[in-house]
Amino acid sequence: MSELCRPNDVALTRETTLADGRRGFSGVISAVSVQDDASHALDPEELERRLLEIGFVEGAKVKILHEGFLGRDPIVVSLDDTRVALRRREARAVMVRPDQA
């Protein structure tokens, strides 16, 4: 995914991770990829598969509906027709192209 993050690529730098969104943030998922940074209990491939299985797939529409009381974590997002709760730590793996304001 590294080539997607070139800072000089204007169209793509607007991408942000789902973890950085606040309540009301919405967009389309552009990539699902887990960085191997040892903060997860699962290996990156396994977490990626779990995210895919529950519907975090490229092209899915996502919107942050609710935030937890403490530290705004975990979050509830709408994901196409479903609602999913997840922690921001896992949401870091989900890249989102925000909707036009």
Added chain:
Amino acid sequence: MVTAQTATPLAEDAGVQPIRIALVGNPNCGKTAMFNALTGSRQKVANYAGVTVERKEGRLTTQDGHTAIVLDLPGTYSLRARSPDEVVTRDAVLGRLEGETTPDVIVCVADATNLRLVLRLALELKAVGRPVVLALNMIDIAERQGRDIDVEGLASDLGVPVLTTVATRRRGVEALASAAIAAASAHATAPSSITGWTEPSAAELRRLHTTAERIFKKRVREARRPDTMTGRIDDVLLHPVAGIAILLIVLFAMFQAVFVVAKPFMDLITAAVTALSAGVAMVLPDGLLKSLICDGVIAGVGSVLVFLPQIMILFLFIILLEDVGYMARAAFLLDRVMGFAGLHGRAFIPLLSSFACAIPGVMSARVIDNRRDRLTTIMAAPLMTCSARIAVYTLIISAFIPDKRVLGVVNLQGLVFFSLYAAGMIGALLVAWVMRRLIWRSASEPFLMELPAYKRPELVVVLRSVAQRGQIFLTRAGTTILFMMVLIWFVCQLPGPPPGATEPAINYSFAGMIGRAVEPLLAPIGFSWQMSVALIPGLAAREVAIGALGAIYAVSGGESGGHPLLAANLAHHWSMASALAFLAWYVFAPQCASTLAVVKRETGSWIWPTIMFAYMFALAYTAAFVVYRIAVSLGMG
């Protein structure tokens, strides 16, 4: 050792093997309702051989006389297995489970309002090579939302028969059964197991999803009137302030029900058991046999039965909240709090259940996927103050703590009672924290959970599930506890007192000997030998210690409950410091043999109950020691 019922297929007529149908689907797709609609009351709940996952099987007969065996499998998003439940789903579908036959046909149950993910699952199931039938369940809700589904197009794209159903109203269920039987009959005989299946990689999942998404876009129209109710309810129930307040009210109501509503039923059971015991006592001649039957068997069964009302009410709440869709929200709200202790949001269900009794608490830890998270929860669960401790707390508090007000408003007895509860809760979170942060330093499991749409509870489904819980509790825990009770009865009764004995009989028994033997160990925490002896029968169930204290201090009547006479006796014999140490001991002590037995069953080894016993003993000893020494230094010795 008592083992769980293992899976045995329903009795077959000799000769023809009936067709075997496996129900697979996402969580919350109405699969249990479908199972009930297909099989009616002809269900059997047991355990899979060797694992603690429930096996639900039932028999169906179609109008034209065909019969089939239906197997209800745990909800899943994929055939990939992540939790013990999902291992069972995968292995049952693939025919890899020992003693299980490969299903002839897989019925994939789908929530018609939420088809995206299940279409991918259906494709995955199809790749297994068994015939698949897709049931679009809750089609009435999809129709109400104006979500047009091209059923025939879906069937041709997927290459499997597709039927529409409303399981809760039994609509389309008969047709589904016939279609499943037809699909199975058309296919050659089932292989003994399927070897061609491999776990899909992330790339394969994406490919399957792309195919599913293409089919979805082609055959399913966006809802014209999408469900807005769930969103509006969530705005309140997931609100950072209102949501937490409502959660606390719900939990409070649950507690009230567990303790207040259950009380008359518990009294009724106690009265019935006492009457039965008295009746049997009149028939049998005095002696060991009478004691074994009355004090061992009947009292043992009674001590299990008496918790049944609480457990049923607790599970009624849990299953009802699960069925309407609230449980996932509660886990969301509590995830951060649980996360502080390194626990998963879902751990609150087992911990909450443990307020009634640690046994259903330990059993319900199965909702947690990750093994380490599950073990952590199981290890912490027995520290939550179970209702059996209440009897002991009540007795000691009424004997020693003056019934007066502190600061003008707070009742001192109530305050002590609350402190004991709080100590248990803090202890549980602390133990979880130590296990998760210090012993297993790995980061915790991801919290990733679908929040289902709210729906009206299906009372029949809920009540049937509650009844099944009750039955499971009675058979699983009942057999173990009965065994322990009889064992402890032996220890407390044998050998009998010598002729001309002056002391109570228990003092001459093995229990008495053990109590005296451990007295030097317990003396530093302020326990007299009588207290030590009482702890032995208390191993059967915590409140039994009261009866034992009654026997030791030769107070008539061994039943639990209000004991003004026993309380007065204790107040006379024990120092305040000893009494407080006894309370502190009871908060943490590994007092319940049944819990240890259930932990052994749920974890599959004696290692975990051994660790549990050791750490709880250490905690209890330390707490009692500290409390006793402080109290003595304050002049309460």
